[in-house]
Amino acid sequence: MSVLDAVVDYDDAIARYDPVMGLEVHVELNTATKMFCGCATGFGAEPNSQVCPVCLGLPGALPVVNAAAVESAIRIGLALNCSIAPWCRFARKNYFYPDMTKNFQTSQYDEPIAFDGYLDVEIPNAAGDGTEIFRVEIERAHMEEDSGKSLHVGGSTGRIQGAEYSLVDYNRAGVPLIEIVTRPVRGAGERAPEVAKAYVAALRDLLKALDVSDVRMEQGSVRCDANVSLMPRGEQELGTRTETKNVNSLRSIERAIRYEISRHAAVLDSGAAIHQETRHWHEDTGVTTSGRPKSDADDYRYFPEPDLVPVAPSSDYVEQLRTTLPEPPDQRRKRLQKDWGYTDLEMRDVLNAGATELIEQTVADGASPAAARKWWTGELARRANADGRTIDDLGVTPAHIAELSGLVASGRLNDAMARQVLDGVVAGEGTPTEVADARGLALAQDDGALEAAVDKVIAANEPIAAKVREGKLNAAGALIGGVMKEMRGQADAARARELILARLT
């Protein structure tokens, strides 16, 4: 590990320099098969069990394009407001690295399938009292293939530096990728890191809505490279950029760009020049370190791929795909918030919990929007958090929650009982009704038992009952507690309160 680089305070850096960013996002498509062969793409399979002569680059093997990947690429391009090329080709990007079996990556070069688009992202406004739209221009989105995965052995760190040799698994080699490249993002000023984060978040939401990718950043299905350069304030000429790799969470994108701005400013302040180079982001320490300088080895000698014929989507086909585009995520959020009657704060909790789709389905299954929100952002978010899981991974479905909230609304269960029922559902004991039946959870349906319990508790607590008679209604709480205990929790506390007050007032 190299010596730590000097940095200047972020606000000082911004006071003197304008940051310019370029964001390259690689998206792994969720197709069943690879870009150029029929091997499966599932994550986590036994190493080198999803490979064939094509993706291993064996001599004589010929690639054939995956029609579904082209369809996804066009839909992504359309959703990003891009033009779609009526005719484009693949190209070979030549380089030597063991994660690429063929010694070239099949990509697109000067003929991307989609180009000249934009994505509007919502960021907090400068005044800090609302949001505003920032337009990020898209230069291109092109099709290519992913590389294999290397495991570095020897050395102390498990990193590539100091390794004795490497072990490569080619299951990922050839998985379809779409690389989405922005034009230089200027004018964001101090909010540049926020804009970058908001852009990747908006892109992720869009890709999810398109259902073209799993968009799991932690599994690497969305990966971001962030180019950063600084211009002295008032100047127009772009500075030398660095490209930070491996920025694989929304929070890291914001932090890495903020760090690079502070570091560039320190270099420029000292009168030195920024070296054009790759930087590696370190999540644990929050810094970037120098990677490979751009060199002769980056002479990729692109040329058109002779083993593949051009892709030429007809305008009819493109227009047909345009009709399959989903409602843009930001419009959808606004519509749902209005339909559900949530406050801004409530909607933010829903978004932070990642519960929008779950709530939408729960409401469709019959729950009220208020009950659906309460369950997913409250009890279920809490349980997921405690277990280090996501809320859609608890084994609880929207149908379960709709059924459970129905049991509460009909008066069969109170909230405490509903949480016990949820325990059973999480434990795999069945549907809410099955769990409630099996565990014997139900509020008393007639008042007979409850009235008897009320009479008993009043008789046993005459001093408290006297206070209630004198008008101290708060004292009734202790009686309600006594009744609930007498009923072993199987009663509606609100009904118990009604009966107590009916007798004493």
Added chain:
Amino acid sequence: MGWGTAAPVAVEGTHRLARMPELSRAEVAHVAMLARIQLSDAELDKLAGQLDQIVGFVATVGEIAADDIPPMSHPLPLVNVSRPDVVRPSLSSADALAAAPDAQAGRFAVPRILDEE
């Protein structure tokens, strides 16, 4: 497959095969480095001359390729050759690794990567 067909259009930025200037010994050395081929001085002398000749032969195409003939990258006038997104059997891990010079834990073992930089 619903792509339909569109007539090939000339794409801006496509590189036409221009008559190349003489290929220098330094350029051949550079290309050899990019291709990770180690050449002795004697081999460089010999191959630089031969490569220059080969490029010269190919450049004769430029004499008949007028502006109305679009550059091509494939001999057949086909577009949109594709396959459906249906999984086909892969090799077994054992078969995949059978010809590897070295393997460990189901993976291809390769020499250290950064050494040459």
